Amino acid sequence: xxxxxxxxxxxxxxxxxxxxxxxxxxxxxxxxxxxxxxxxxxxxxxxxxxxxxxxxxxxxxxxxxxxxxxxxxxxxxxxxxxxxxxxxxxxxxxxxxxxxxxxxxxxxxx
Amino acid sequence: xxxxxxxxxxxxxxxxxxxxxxxxxxxxxxxxxxxxxxxxxxxxxxxxxxxxxxxxxxxxxxxxxxxxxxxxxxxxxxxxxxxxxxxxxxxxxxxxxxxxxxxxxxxxxxx
Numbered sequence: 001x002x003x004x005x006x007x008x009x010x011x012x013x014x015x016x017x018x019x020x021x022x023x024x025x026x027x028x029x030x031x032x033x034x035x036x037x038x039x040x041x042x043x044x045x046x047x048x049x050x051x052x053x054x055x056x057x058x059x060x061x062x063x064x065x066x067x068x069x070x071x072x073x074x075x076x077x078x079x080x081x082x083x084x085x086x087x088x089x090x091x092x093x094x095x096x097x098x099x100x101x102x103x104x105x106x107x108x109x110x
Numbered sequence: 111x112x113x114x115x116x117x118x119x120x121x122x123x124x125x126x127x128x129x130x131x132x133x134x135x136x137x138x139x140x141x142x143x144x145x146x147x148x149x150x151x152x153x154x155x156x157x158x159x160x161x162x163x164x165x166x167x168x169x170x171x172x173x174x175x176x177x178x179x180x181x182x183x184x185x186x187x188x189x190x191x192x193x194x195x196x197x198x199x200x201x202x203x204x205x206x207x208x209x210x211x212x213x214x215x216x217x218x219x220x221x
Contacts, residue, residue, distance in 0.1 A: 041215045048209035100154040
């Protein structure tokens with residue numbers, strides 16, 4: 001199956017700092033999503049981005065499908081950005097299943 | 111708009127007891143439905159998925175089973191729980207072939 005690696009595994013930032021999270025995957029995909037898991041466990045959809053670049057406020061993401069990686073940028077981080085960020089990839093046929101990476105644990109401090 | 115519900119939110123069950131977790135989706139028809147488990151706060155593992163009523167695909171052999179008795183209802187069951195079944199169970203839906211959306215989850219502790 002597809003392998004998904006995320007880096008870094010843990011990240012501590014001061015409020016206001018910028019960061020880049022990376023997701024590498026081992027095979028061609030046509031579905032890629034970024035999620036934020038908040039302290040209560042809820043998975044929040046950030047981006048559906050199988051290719052290209054998208055921006056939503058302080059967050060943006062870029063996927064280079066031909067090179068099998070995606071990047072999530074967080075600018076001007078806030079304490080509410082804390083939590084775990086997951087990348088998930090898949091092939092839209094065969095049930096549209098997702099394979100998740102192990103996540104990046106982000107802590108934003110004052 | 112679409113919403114997804116899971117219940118119960120938390121559950122503590124003794125080893126050997128049965129399990130039934132329920133997931134329902136509102137505001138869409140004929141969605142794909144999924145059950146995931148998350149252990150130790152990291153790494154979601156796909157357990158089951160369904161592309162239609164009565165159609166269940168299992169991803170991991172285990173002590174659990176799933177059923178889809180109605181179009182927007184997905185149930186996760188066990189006849190006898192094991193300690194290793196503890197975890198955070200998440201239901202998700204997608205309107206193929208697009209992005210998945212997750213419910214609030216059920217925290218299961220088997221004692």
